[in-house]
Amino acid sequence: MATQLIPEDLPSDDEINKMSTLSGLPHKVIKHWFRNTLFKERQRDKDSPYNFNNPPTTALEESKEDVVQSQPLTLSPCSLSPGLPVNTGPQTQSTDFFRGEPNRGRRSSRTRFTEQQLETLQGVFEATPYPREEEYDRLSALLSLPNRVIVVWFQNARQRARKNQDRGTDDEPPYTKSA
Known part of the structure; x- marks a missing residue:
């Protein structure tokens, strides 16, 4: 699954519920991911230096995105068995995947001008x-x-x-x- 997901509209609540059940992520996490992705795609269409939500992409970031896109998300049906906890893996990893923003928490240092x-x-x-x-x-x-x-x-x-x-x-x- 190497195609990039670019939603034109948000999926229905039923579709989000199915994704939530399959992934083990809360409904609101999936809904927010789709909203953020749709917003980012709209921002990406605006080609302007004033668009701070779309920083310039470097070759390193492009190769990192290629690696992420080439690794499909695998969902195990056994994690959905009744009586077992839905989330068996580390939640931060899957949440970061749905956020789509690795290492966004750090603020860059102040620029020193000569x-x-x-x-x-x-x-x-x-x-x-x-x-x-x-x-x-x-x-x-x-x-x-x-x-x-x-x-x-x-x-x-x-x-x-x-x-x-x-x-x-x-x-x-x-x-x-x-x-």
């Missing part, structure tokens, strides 16, 4: 606070930073500029050296 990176970003920001996608790509290549980091830096810079404008302090730069 003086040159900050000066370049600030110069571009002063000229164009809302750069086009091509400009983000050019800055990403020039500064050796991920596109998403640059998009977030511009969002933060615009917010700081608005905050400073509200306070009446336009002379303060929209970045701090400790950021």
Whole structure:
């Protein structure tokens, strides 16, 4: 079963109940998995650097997905026998499979910008606070930073500029050296 499941609509409650019985997972876990998968597929259709739910895929992540897709989920009918506990294996493993988000709990560390990176970003920001996608790509290549980091830096810079404008302090730069 190497085909990828992309649900167009959520399965019916009867179908979810069957999956719940076969897998030993609670009804709500399966229902949430389908909702999340459908949402992610819709987000994936939106090709934009502002789409933070769809981080860029690296070759390593692609190969990891290939391994996961090539290993089908096997369900043992003996685990559904009456009188036996439904879940005999570790629940976290199957729950992680249905979540589809391995290692999402860890937050990445704060980006440390060099003086040159900050000066370049600030110069571009002063000229164009809302750069086009091509400009983000050019800055990403020039500064050796991920596109998403640059998009977030511009969002933060615009917010700081608005905050400073509200306070009446336009002379303060929209970045701090400790950021």
